[in-house]
Amino acid sequence: SQQGEEDPQALSIQEGENATMNCSYKTSINNLQWYRQNSGRGLVHLILIRSNEREKHSGRLRVTLDTSKKSSSLLITASRAADTASYFCATILMEYGNKLVFGAGTILRVKS
């Protein structure tokens, strides 16, 4: 079963705009990770945020985590056409060892 839910399911923006994707999850976590997947390819790891962290940055990416609301957001600033992809959040659940539990993803399209 899927643990997380991403919102929105799909997002279409113009190049240069910011894109925000949200993720909600159901149970206590050790960490939350964001991955990107280009069509027909594997997943590329973007950012890992631990349960005791609230915000993390990597280049044009900013991730926040609110454990009280069981939610996270991924912000991509100054988007580029190359950012077009599916974005997934995944959690490591405290009671389920090391497997990642993914949401259904957000499809991002950046128009040039």
Add this chain to the structure above:
Amino acid sequence: DTGVSQNPRHKITKRGQNVTFRCDPISEHNRLYWYRQTLGQGPEFLTYFQNEAQLEKSRLLSDRFSAERPKGSFSTLEIQRTEQGDSAMYLCASSTTISNQPQHFGDGTRLSIL
């Protein structure tokens, strides 16, 4: 820099045939994972190994599925008597045993059952 390698990239087979996929993880990674992804969905966990030991299996892994990692390096995933519902992308990932480290994914094997 050698990432996770999966072969073949695509496999087309007739229903009822057996198929085997291979995954070569990043060399220093002890843990190896298999996931399955259907269209429009996120990956779902199938099984994982630490070295050669298979430590967890999902209920998704029916008795037609078997995974091995005989020497703690590469892994194979075999599906026997394939069914239409087995059509999916099969993804392999690897990681270290250090906590709070990401899993690194291969490009997957896309299986199509005719």
